[in-house]
Amino acid sequence: MAGTGTITEQGITLSGASYAVAGRPILSGLTLSLTEARIGIVGRNGSGKTTLLRLMAGLVAPTEGAVRIEGADPADRKAMLRHLGILFQNPDHMILFPTVGEELAFGLRQMGESAERAAAAVDALLAAEGRAHWAKAATATLSQGQRHYLCLLSVLLMRPRTILLDEPFAGLDLPTQARLARRFATLPQRLVTISHDPAAVATADRVIWLDAGRVRADGPPADVLPAFTAEMARIGEADADADLAG
């Protein structure tokens, strides 16, 4: 995927970034430079991978260190819209409007487009997707897979250079997963996929294994994923699920 032109060299950089809640560390001293086109971040529940996504997205600020997207601070969300799009795990947490048309137009309006131009862009996109009849549909009546797809469309419409995907396949049936994976593969953007499932990041250029808020392994999927899968199987057999957090 290198050389698509939309991926810049600076990418996402973390320098000594840490995040703690009430003194309890969630992420500790991460230093990473992410420039590849397809990046996977794997880890168990509670390993800090969703916090890492929120940090990169500028939704939380690091308690120590710094995060930069293409050299800029992600906390300024308005300025970040062209750089970074976020696809949340649960579409119900993301959809803000009663109808599909309003939902899609919102992002463009946020980027300063007029109402007419936003509406025209939405119609064009839906027509190109073969879903022109969705414009007036109520978001609440879409199926789970359709809602997920709507969220992806609303991110794509804003044409960010990087898209953060949080467990993009969770809760979707297999045909929907396959369709979505095909769609991801054709995108010119840099994709950062966060998942507990090694299969979701198997085709990435680079995989980072996050464990207890630190990088445990970092490299091509062929190196990182076999070790990750073996470790997950070992923990699963050891019945290590009885500890309570915090």
Next chain:
Amino acid sequence: MLTLTSPVETPLHRLPAGAKLAGLCLATVVLFRLDSPVPLGACLAMLAVLHLALGLRFASTALRLLVPLWPFVLVIAFWHLWLGEPAAGATILLRLVTAVAAANLVTMTTRLSDMVTVIEKIAAPLRRIGLSPRSLALAIALAIRFLPVLSQRMGQISEALRARSPRRAGYRVLIPACLAALDDAEHVAEALRARGGAG
């Protein structure tokens, strides 16, 4: 979203919403100035003829919207018959029914989006105290979006309670329902910020 706007297209649908609202204000003021049954009855009769001219189906929907008034109609009717003042009672009832029906007529013939546009216009001066018309429109959209979500959540909560208890869920749904609304509010705030904020 189910609204009270009538799906039966009438010529009144095409009038500007602002004009209809202004007309309604004027009509209500006039109704409260009239205080004898004959002119009020004439107003109600005119309104009824207007409804019938817009179609039988339209008129019967309008009639159904007046049903919730019956307890008040009953109380006032008995009250004034008891006091032997049927004319005073008729004045009050005719005024009540006519005013409510006139207001319902505007609601039935004005689309939600047109109504929201008028409200944004009326609210424009509030910009000075920090309430932009854009955040108002956003708040309206958010509330409509989350009505079915919260309603469904409430159903799930009461099913979850009943699955583990022989009793009806009753008031015990209230705490989890409030917590669900509070959680959703945090998620929505985050989703808004992810897409550039509400400013």
Next chain:
Amino acid sequence: MERTLSHVALFAALIAVLGFVPAVTLPFGVPITAQSLGIMLCGTVLGAKRGALAVLLFLLLVAVGLPLLSGGRGGLGVFAGPSVGFLIGFPVAAFVAGLVVERWTAPVALAALSGSVLGGIVVLYAFGIPGMALVLGKSIPEATGLALVYLPGDLIKCALAALVTRGIAQMRPGALLSRS
């Protein structure tokens, strides 16, 4: 800003959803609905300003034609009916209930109960009764007599509002915006 907006919108939706809950009929035949409980909760949970804004947003949704008042009522007609005073009093009631919980450092259940009684009954009736008197052509004492049938139900709702507010304070202390 985003959090204020989202809390206001979600609680406006919550008031509406509470209106869908079927009414419970008290022994002497007066139906009580959870809707005005929602008004009190907006104040006691969100605090004075956000609570009042949530109620205003709810009224706006009703006014533009959504059938969200209990019993599926809505539209401009309800503002010409006998309940108009109560509707106008709703946001003030939420504001007062919220103000009491915010300012009075008593245990949260007691503050929420007092706030609900002061806002949801004293203040609300102070708006509702004159409205009823005007629309129904009655004197204030006569309208008060008519409104009193709702008093037992409203007292129950005040107690419930206090229980729910305390429950939230116990389960998720940070979520109680009126006390943070």
